Amino acid sequence: AQSVSQHNHHVILSEAASLELGCNYSYGGTVNLFWYVQYPGQHLQLLLKYFSGDPLVKGIKGFEAEFIKSKFSFNLRKPSVQWSDTAEYFCAVEAGGATNKLIFGTGTLLAVQP
Amino acid sequence: GAVVSQHPSWVICKSGTSVKIECRSLDFQATTMFWYRQFPKQSLMLMATSNEGSKATYEQGVEKDKFLINHASLTLSTLTVTSAHPEDSSFYICSARDHSGTGELFFGEGSRLTVL
Numbered sequence: 629a630q631s632v633s634q635h636n637h638h639v640i641l642s643e644a645a646s647l648e649l650g651c652n653y654s655y656g657g658t659v660n661l662f663w664y665v666q667y668p669g670q671h672l673q674l675l676l677k678y679f680s681g682d683p684l685v686k687g688i689k690g691f692e693a694e695f696i697k698s699k700f701s702f703n704l705r706k707p708s709v710q711w712s713d714t715a716e717y718f719c720a721v722e723a724g725g726a727t728n729k730l731i732f733g734t735g736t737l738l739a740v741q742p
Numbered sequence: 743g744a745v746v747s748q749h750p751s752w753v754i755c756k757s758g759t760s761v762k763i764e765c766r767s768l769d770f771q772a773t774t775m776f777w778y779r780q781f782p783k784q785s786l787m788l789m790a791t792s793n794e795g796s797k798a799t800y801e802q803g804v805e806k807d808k809f810l811i812n813h814a815s816l817t818l819s820t821l822t823v824t825s826a827h828p829e830d831s832s833f834y835i836c837s838a839r840d841h842s843g844t845g846e847l848f849f850g851e852g853s854r855l856t857v858l
Contacts, residue, residue: 632785664849672786672835672849718785729776730837730847734785 630655630723634733641709642741649704649736651693651719660722661702662730663693667715675717678702689713711742745769746838748850755826756858763821763853765836771816772838777809780833780852792819792836826857 635650653659663675676687683695693704702719719733745768755761765775773794778786790811791799798811808830810822819838823830835852839845 662847671851672837674846677846729788729791731788732778732786 630721630731632719632721632731632733634717634719634736636736637734638737638739640739640741643711644708645740647704647706647709647713647738649717649719649738651702651704651733653700653702653719653721653731655700655721655723657723661693661695662720662722663687663691663702663704664718664720664732665715666718666735672718675704709738709740711740714738714740746836746848746850748834748836748853750853751851752854752856754856754858757827758825760822760824761826761855763823763834763836763855765819765821765838765850767817767838767840767848770838770840770842772819773816773841775813775819775836775838776847777811777819777821778835778837780835782833786835789821789834794819823855826855828857831855831857 631654633652661678664672665675666672675691676685678685678695686692691706693702695702716735716737718735720730722730747766749764775792777789779789780786788801789804792811792813794813794816800806813819833852833854836850837847839847
């Protein structure tokens with residue numbers, strides 16, 4: 629079965645620090661990859677997605693992620709975090725074909741200290 | 743962007759009663775909606791895929807008689823937790839894909855169920 633691993637459960641950073649959140653998945657075929665963010669008290673929002681093409685994708689609010697097929701990874705990065713980035717971040721994978729099913733990682737809670 | 747709305751956002755019920763949660767796509771039609779369950783400090787677990795006009799497809803380990811799903815129209819799917827027990831207390835989230843637009847999956851705000 630497909631699975632998604634997020635290695636960092638809690639991350640605490642100071643403002644202006646760089647961020648990298650790890651995401652690995654297990655599935656040998658074609659995948660669509662997503663990062664979602666959930667701000668306190670709000671619903672999930674899409675940060676960015678990868679379907680095909682350039683493996684370095686840019687999303688909203690200065691976030692980017694790089695798909696490395698050989699490593700089955702899709703790590704999220706931001707060069708300089710802000711206090712407003714405090715949220716929970718979920719990596720998700722949609723396995724190949726028309727499954728339309730997202731499998732989520734366990735989430736990473738990011739706290740940015742002002 | 744497209745909006746998915748859930749109601750109620752929070753419900754408290756007594757053990758043994760049934761609770762219905764609604765999921766609506768407000769400005770697009772959704773032939774498929776998804777129901778997730780999120781335990782505290784854990785990820786979203788897909789429970790079932792709701793298909794308009796047909797039976798829902800349940801994930802392994804999810805009791806279909808316990809979690810009844812109905813998708814009677816292109817904008818509404820309902821999840822009914824039957825004979826709820828305290829272990830059913832959780833955060834239930836629905837999502838729907840806007841096929842006519844970018845194909846992006848939009849999520850509802852979630853519904854917190856507390857069973858006493």
